[in-house]
Amino acid sequence: MFTFKFRLVCTLFTMKTENHCLLDIQTQFLCCLPIKKFAWKDTLKDLSWDAQKNLLNETVDLVILQKYPLDTNYVIRFLRFVINDLESQAIEVHDDLYTTLCAYQSKSNENAEYFYKHYRIRANENDDFQTVILKENRNKISQGTTGLNIWESALAISEWALQNKNIFDSKNVIELGAGTGLSSLIIAKCCSPKSICITDGHVKVIENLLENVHNNFEKSSDDRFHHGTQTVIDAMMLDWMTITEKFIKERLMQVDLIIAADVIYDNLLFESLLTTVRMLFDHCDNCEKFMLANAVRNEDTEHEFLMKLGTFGLQYQVEPTITSKLLYWEPNEFSPIKLYSITKKRQ
Incomplete structure (x- = not known):
């Protein structure tokens, strides 16, 4: 027996x-x-x-x-x-x-121009699996943009979010230069934000982004995308070059936290990006932090960006290195990923 x-x-x-x-x-x-x-x-x-x-x-x-x-x-x-x-x-x-x-x-x-990837996540042992379906272009640069691909920094900031879920709990989050929307969709499904606004400045990227939102969430009776009973998901065009105080007050006043990944590869964008961040800090009641993940492909470009922060009254802190624990991903060994916490300078 x-x-x-x-x-x-x-x-x-x-x-x-x-x-x-x-x-x-x-x-x-x-x-x-x-x-x-x-x-x-x-x-x-x-x-x-x-x-x-x-x-x-x-x-x-x-x-x-x-x-x-x-x-x-x-x-x-x-x-x-x-x-x-x-x-x-x-x-x-x-x-x-x-x-x-x-x-x-x-x-x-x-081979079609587009294909899909499926990211299945269980943030801890007590959670059910959540799956995020992402449509991606097979070319790194397509239709004049790099925003139709999933980049390592997006996976890195997603990993960081999953390891720090409490930071997003009941918060209103905006992602700048979201590309495929991977980070935002993972945060929406796994980190319990109150709302998440996914933005980009390229028409084709927004079209693909809206499809990704549609493939992962259902519209409720209010004609908005929701996850569960709490999180509202929105996607919109946001051009850093033309953003205005009026637009922020009408559409983005409730933002608590800004995130972005791989958006500082071109120094010509620094001025408009930081103007946008500073305007969100100044005109949103509770917006005090900008979390930025960056794959360091050019150290001079990154240094120039960090030095530029001071001219906008901003400061940064380097966060601990992100390692794969809850997502399967591998950073490029030639482009280490750094995570920055950017805030206003203290008076």
């Missing part, structure tokens, strides 16, 4: 561990984490015929990918890696893995 119970406990523990590993693989796959960065945890070791089919079902064949497909070439790389690993172990590869790979290879030359 004891032996039977012990075996049963071991079997259940093994099943739970295998399911957890598969869930990790699924999460990494859905956000298109580079295959070489995967934490496989022996998932492919001695993978049985049925387990191979299950892996396929829980990754490439997920129903949601029919509506929001990943990059075709990424899926091909994933399938090739799995097949090559199994073959290297002299394991018989499931027919469906080969068939699926052939199907994707046949359409690899038909």
Whole structure:
């Protein structure tokens, strides 16, 4: 009797561990984490015929990918890696893995301009998973903008937000130069803000941003997007060059916190960006902090920006380095990400 119970406990523990590993693989796959960065945890070791089919079902064949497909070439790389690993172990590869790979290879030359990534987040062990679906352009620069891609700094500030959820609780947040809106959508779903206003200054970026909002939230009877019973999500065009005090008083008076990621790559934008930040500080009753994540690609450009803060009566503090804990992401080793807390100088 004891032996039977012990075996049963071991079997259940093994099943739970295998399911957890598969869930990790699924999460990494859905956000298109580079295959070489995967934490496989022996998932492919001695993978049985049925387990191979299950892996396929829980990754490439997920129903949601029919509506929001990943990059075709990424899926091909994933399938090739799995097949090559199994073959290297002299394991018989499931027919469906080969068939699926052939199907994707046949359409690899038909890659659409856009594809999707799915970020699944559980901010702590007691939370349900939240999924953010992001439409992204395959080109780093498209239609005259870089705002149609997900950049490392957006992932970094999202990670920071998930590790500091209390800062956003019941707050009115605005994101400047939001691009795809990744950071704002994660904050809206996981950090319980009262509202979040997602802004950008490029027409095509706003079109894509609005689609991302629509794919992640539903409109309520007031014709506004909501998450749960509390958070209101809004997206709007905001040109730093033309923003006025009147616009802020009419549309943005309730802002408590400003965030942005990867918006200081061009020194020609410093003046208009900081004018916008200063106006929000001056005309919003409770707006006192601007959180900025920046991938340092050019140290001179970053230094110029930091020196410019003083001319606007602003000061900065460097926050601790952000590391991946709640999201799967990898910073570019050649462009370290820094997080700045920017506030008014004390009188």
